[in-house]
Amino acid sequence: MENKKQSGFSKVLNESVFPAIMKFVNTKAITALKDGIVYSMPFIIIGSIFLILNNIPIPAVSAAITASGWGAIFNQAYTASFAIMSVWAAVGIAYVYARNEKVEALPAGLTSLATFILIQSLSIANPLVAAMGKTGTGVSNAAGKVVWTGTQLANYIDKAPKAVQAFMSQDVTGVINLTWLGGQGMIGAIVVGLLVGWTYTAMMKRGWQIKLPEQVPANVAGQFSAMIPAGIILTVAMVVYGLLSKFANTNAMQLIYTWLQTPLQGVSDSLGGALIIAFMVPFFWFFGVHGGMIMGAITGGLLIPNTADNAALTAAHKLTLANGAHIVTNEFYNNFINLTGSGITIGLVIFTLFFAKSVQLKSIGKIEAVPAIFNINEPFLFGLPLVMNPWLAVPFFLTPVVVALTTYLVIWSGIVPPLNGVAAPWTTPPIVSGFLIGGWKMAVWQAIVLVESALIYFPFAKKYDSYLLAEEAKNAAEEVKA
Template structure:
């Protein structure tokens, strides 16, 4: 059996089976509800911590030293509640995909998340003061990036239990003619009671047995190691490899990988945003290297496989009329990080020649970017999250100023160099086919 057959018959079905799991679908689609919060919140954070000292000094002089407090407030109210929104969104999507009314279980999941989280914070009036417990609050430390894995666990458990009970008719039945809203509310009562009892038991065990909360245990035991793995060089390489590898077989690599690692990368970004707000965004203070921007704006620079350099080669150097026209058609979309036209028009998908640079380019550039940040050539990325459609270089300016804009330009040139010999090969083959077709047509007319 050839390698191609092995991949098609063994690897692709296994990958598709995983991608189509209910939990993975809920994670992938449910996390999208946090996207507006991340983007808008990051814009306000960027303004509050603008990397031009003259601007921040001018604002402080005009409006006082606390001029950016309202901006931080908005950032806390968006990026700071990502776990809360995620637990609602993932439960909603899971139950909706199961054909059930999704809002009730989504609200139940939110209540469970708050139940397994402490309702107090430790407060110090001064840095040297003894901490005192302040109750009746929702700790924002756990409603943002630090609570993401707990949000995933809660949403999946609540969704599974709720759907199983409703499908087995373990609900309160209402007579015909009762409004649907009332039916939905009463249908949720028994599943909600069972789920809330379970959540209360978990809270009690963590509190009295371990003197902590469930979300803190998950953060220390599960999330911290996973974030560390995603933030390593092997983690960056694996993510950069997986996106184009899946695309090569026609599976949407960007959406699939984002669904699997998006929560971790979002948590890394949220942690960096806190350091940025505190003015300590550096590796010495625990800043993360592999963040959501690392994924969106570098691994997927100009689209999965970093195809913009290839598209420019098609437009400028192609001899084949087919590829030159493809370059004209694909470039406008590719500039805004949409590269499906070139993926399927070349095609790159299932093309063993183009598969090599398509997979190699993001891996090489991910390694270079990781090393550039690890060695201090580039500063860690903060909380600024430009929309994924912002063109390269411009998104780099938003993320980290001129240094990141230049880095994106350099990576585009590296990608163009990697693609060049493979472009020459497929262009020569297409050009030869066109000449042969033209010769055959001329012979037929003669």
């Protein structure tokens, strides 16, 4: 009866639920989002190196780097790579969308970039305003030492003529605001990238382009072909910017951030959000569907901005939950929920190497031992297998949930600091990745997570091993009789 129920449940999932999910994941928009946002990853990882150099977790070394002026140089490199991740996303998403539609892709990506910049307010608040007064930040030197307090600065400014004071306190115009180029602009970049990719390819496919004679070189003709779609898109973006600026005193990036990104990031950064993500990855895998790919595509656009926000706080030496640091980031997903592979199967590796008695578990354990160090566990997923294996379903589902719960709580309670925004590649070995993304305390916690996995998997793996051992003995006896 139980098998029939399980069979019926599996049939519903495989025939109704999963096809609908996969249809959604494989839509043009989600494919462009998933593959386009990857273009930002090299810059995020490279920028993470400079972020680490500017925030060495040894106070004396960190102070020496800051005093030498190299801290500002490292921060410049971080800003030009990691801190403008939304630029790479805006270009990459539109590029992939056009490429998949067999349209010349680079002009679409560049049009997306121009649109992304156009809908922003090209100004920043005057730094003097924030620096002046009793609560002002004052003026600091390259080493971060305040050389003029906010009160002193205000007293000097007050002595200048009114016209000069007004000029010095005006917003700085004619600049690109870095705020929207980083994590805060990610959802805006996704929206722009998808809309530009879709409209650009639609116009190109309908022939809305300037066609030059065959004698004109292809590289020149291609640029003229892009003029009409790009011109229409930028004109529409200009009208949107103008209307919002004139009648609402805001811009599209601010609206997207307030109405869309902030609520979604709040959900993704909650305990409930972390537990759902942790459960859904092995749930999909159990039925043979790539849970990491599905959940990565769905959550990446939210968790990567969380990472960027934490990186910005780290760069400013203000990484605390009180200052708005996130608990659940893309590194929480990669280096905890998927530590040593989906299902956090390191506990199963330990059992197969040191405690298993069946030939099947011992053999597959030797194959998986090295890949597990680099967070790859396909040999277990399909070779053990974990897919559709009721013996190991409970620890496979439970371990990521327990790890997500306990990791969330130790960060929330202050036992370990928030993740610092460093983007360690997902193949970075455990403990090493913990140190990179959160210092020695996070490395220690990652080691504890490995122990959690071992404790949860052990009793279930032992029962499964006993079952396999009995089956192997039975098969051996039948072979002898034959």
